[in-house]
Amino acid sequence: MRLLKLVPDDTNIKFLKWRVPFYVVSLILIALSWFFVVNNGLNYGVDFAGGQEVRVTFEGREEAPIPELRQQIGALGYGDPVIQRFGEANQVSIRVRLPAEAEGVPGAATAIGNEVIGAIEGEYDQVRRDGNDTVSGKVASEFREKAGLALLAAMLAIALYIWVRFEWQFGVGALFALFHDVSLTLGLFALLQWEFSLQIIAAILAIIGYSLNDTIVVYDRIRENLKKYRKMPVPELLDLSVNETLARTVMTSLTLLVALIPLLFFGPESLFGLTAAIVLGIFVGTYSSVYMAAPILIWLGVTSDSFVPQETEADLQERKARGEA
Incomplete structure (x- = not known):
């Protein structure tokens, strides 16, 4: 019996073809999200409002x-x-x-x-x-400040890890993707005035972890393919890498949604905000891994020879000594 495959092995979707329109839409959504946060404010729960x-x-x-x-x-x-x-x-x-x-x-x-x-x-x-x-309001204000610092520290630590693990362009790309995900989540809560509490901070940290995991999988495949296909144009290589990891991305997202969507509609009211934030985070995290984290590498100067070891002067002299240069 043949196994059911949601994503065929020969998938070849041209994701990068629409990178500019999608980036424009994402930047508009980020701007609108922060507009709602600044103008409407967040509906703080007891944890943050006293x-x-x-x-x-x-x-x-x-x-x-x-x-x-x-x-x-x-x-x-x-x-x-x-x-x-x-x-x-x-x-x-x-x-x-x-x-x-x-x-x-x-x-x-x-x-x-x-x-x-x-x-x-x-x-x-x-x-x-x-x-x-x-x-008191002072204690609540300290909670808000520490929660914001926790989110910022998590994002910066993740960017630093990816910078060390890959290259600085990948760290910047991951940081921008996380900023996109967090911004849209905050914007939704500011727009709909859902209660914003410590539960939502936990949800945002979960979103950061999920989005990072998806981004690292895509980045790792991009790095492998950069070494493997030296002459392939970068947009085509990025499309190839995203398509090769698409089955894993789709299955992970669907598995989570199968568990979360019933909880969103039929779960207790006290968990609605937490569940809604994570459901949104799965969508925007998957989207940002494809349309934020991958295309930005082109604009940050990643090329087909980015991971080719550069020959030093000592290497050149050694090759000359062996008569190879």
Whole structure:
């Protein structure tokens, strides 16, 4: 029985033929993404905007009823709460965003925390109060700063690794592809005003890892072919390399999407932003590996003899001594 192949072995798609139009579209999308980020701003969650955190223990239960709590606390009118287990399975941390009118009003944040705890105690027996603390705007600002630095450090470290592993042109190409992926993800969240929290930072880091993995596979094949086909024009060589890795790229992306798309539509609401970011990242990461990372090598001066070892003066003298020059 013949195996089903989504991508035939003799695939010969002329990807580089449309590199200029696709680059123009991508640059426009990057500009629009940052326009939305600057003008609309990101809808920061409690992690990045500050709020009130309460911690309770359900002493009469083995596990905390997190789905019920999320629905119950959400009905209080403070937005979607962030509910996480801490310590034992029956201990939870609940964070809610403070309304604008509560900012700067003494005791307002604590009163909101007490309201949350009171709602829980009214619904469940044997609930122990473990804490009622305010997450200040200063702390939230530090979270935002550190999250941004983490993303920047990840991208620069990846570019440096590829620079050392391949050549500087490949490092620049990978960095631009990652910048493209992160920009479009931030732009989508700014445009639709989906909540931007630490979960989304984790999703963006996952996108960076996925896009990097795909880009390295393409770059490795490009480097091999540069050594193998010395006289082939670079655009044709890049097309060949992308087509040779296309089956792997398509299968990896489809495998991930098969798992993520049901989670996106039927999963819990608390995971929607995380899942949506990763699904978008798979599409833009695959696209950027083909249409961002590969074509930029032409404009950065990669040629068919880029990886041919250059003869030094010592090598020339040695060849002359052997009578070969």
